[in-house]
C-alpha cells in the first residue's frame with residue numbers, strides 16, 4: 001500500500017524507482033565493495049534500501065544508525081550491530097562460531113569490551129563466509145570518536161572480504177562524504193572507488209501519479225490530489241505524510257501546518273547561527289554578502305566571516321540547502337517560523 005508511513009519493503013508498495021532498484025541490484029550482484037545511496041530526508045532511501053535487499057534475496061545485515069548520538073560509544077554501536085545480526089537468521093551458524101559472540105535464542109549477543117571482545121574487522125572476516133550485504137542506514141551518524149575504528153574495519157573488508165558489499169545511506173550527504181573521507185589522504189578509505197546512487201525528487205507528474213495510486217488503493221476520491229501536489233511537490237515522504245492525513249479527514253491547511261511543525265521540530269538541534277542563516281535564506285536572501293547583512297541585522301552585531309562560512313558549510317553538508325536555496329520547500333516555509 002502506498003499510503004503507509006513506514007519505509008516500504010516490497011516492490012509493489014514502492015512507487016517508481018525502477019531505475020535505481022535495477023542499478024542497486026546489479027551493483028550488488030557484481031559484488032562491488034561499496035555503494036552509497038544518498039538523498040535528502042524523506043526521499044525514500046530506507047525504502048529503496050529495504051526493497052533492494054528484499055528483491056536480492058541474499059543475506060543482509062541492516063544497521064540503523066539514526067539513533068546514534070554524537071558521542072556514541074562502542075556499547076551503543078555494538079547494540080545496533082547486535083540488533084542487526086539478530087535479524088539475520090541465515091547467519092546464525094556462522095556467528096555461533098565467533099569468539100565474543102553468543103547466540104541466545106533469537107538474539108545475538110556481542111562482547112564489546114574485555115578479553116573476548118570481537119572487533120569489527122574480525123566480525124567482517126567471519127561474515128565473509130557467506131555473500132553478505134552490510135547495509136548501514138544513516139551512516140553519517142558513525143562520525144565521532146569511533147569513526148576511525150569503523151572506517152579501518154570497512155577498509156579492511158574492502159580489501160580482503162570479497163563477499164561483502166557495504167551499502168551506506170545518508171540524508172546528510174556532505175557529512176556522509178566527510179565520514180568516509182574518500183578524498184581525504186588521512187582516511188583509511190582514501191581513494192577507494194564507490195558507486196553512488198542519488199535519489200532525486202519526483203516530477204510533478206510522478207508526484208500526482210503516486211498520490212492518485214495511493215488514494216485509489218484506499219478507495220478515496222481523487223479530489224485534493226492536485227492541491228496536495230501543489231503544496232508538497234516532489235518529496236515522496238511529505239506526499240505520503242500529507243496524503244494519508246488528508247484521506248483521514250484533515251484539511252489541506254491542517255496537514256500543511258502539521259508538516260511545518262514537524263520540520264520545525266527537526267531543525268531544533270541547529271545552532272543559533274545556522275537558524276539565522278536559514279531564516280535569511282527563507283526570506284529570499286541570496287549570496288554570501290546578502291546573507292551576512294541579514295544575519296548582522298538580526299543580531300544587531302557584526303558577524304565574523306569564518307563563523308558565517310562555517311554555518312553555511314554545515315547547512316550544506318546536512319543537505320538542508322545548496323546555493324542559497326532550500327532543498328526541501330517545507331523546510332523553507334518552516335524556516336520563517338524559526
Ligand SMILES: Nc1ncnc2c1ncn2[C@@H]1O[C@H](COP(=O)(O)OP(=O)(O)OP(=O)(O)O)[C@@H](O)[C@H]1O
Nearest residue numbers: 005006014015041042043044045046047171236237
Ligand atoms: N517511492 C516511494 N513509493 C512509496 N512510498 C514512498 C516512496 N519513497 C518514500 N516513500 C514513503 O515516504 C516516507 C519516507 O520514506 P523513507 O523513510 O524510505 O525515506 P528516507 O529517505 O529513508 O527518509 P529519512 O531521511 O527520514 O530516513 C515513508 O513513508 C515511505 O513509505
Ligand SMILES: [Mg+2]
Nearest residue numbers: 045046047137
Ligand atoms: Mg531513512
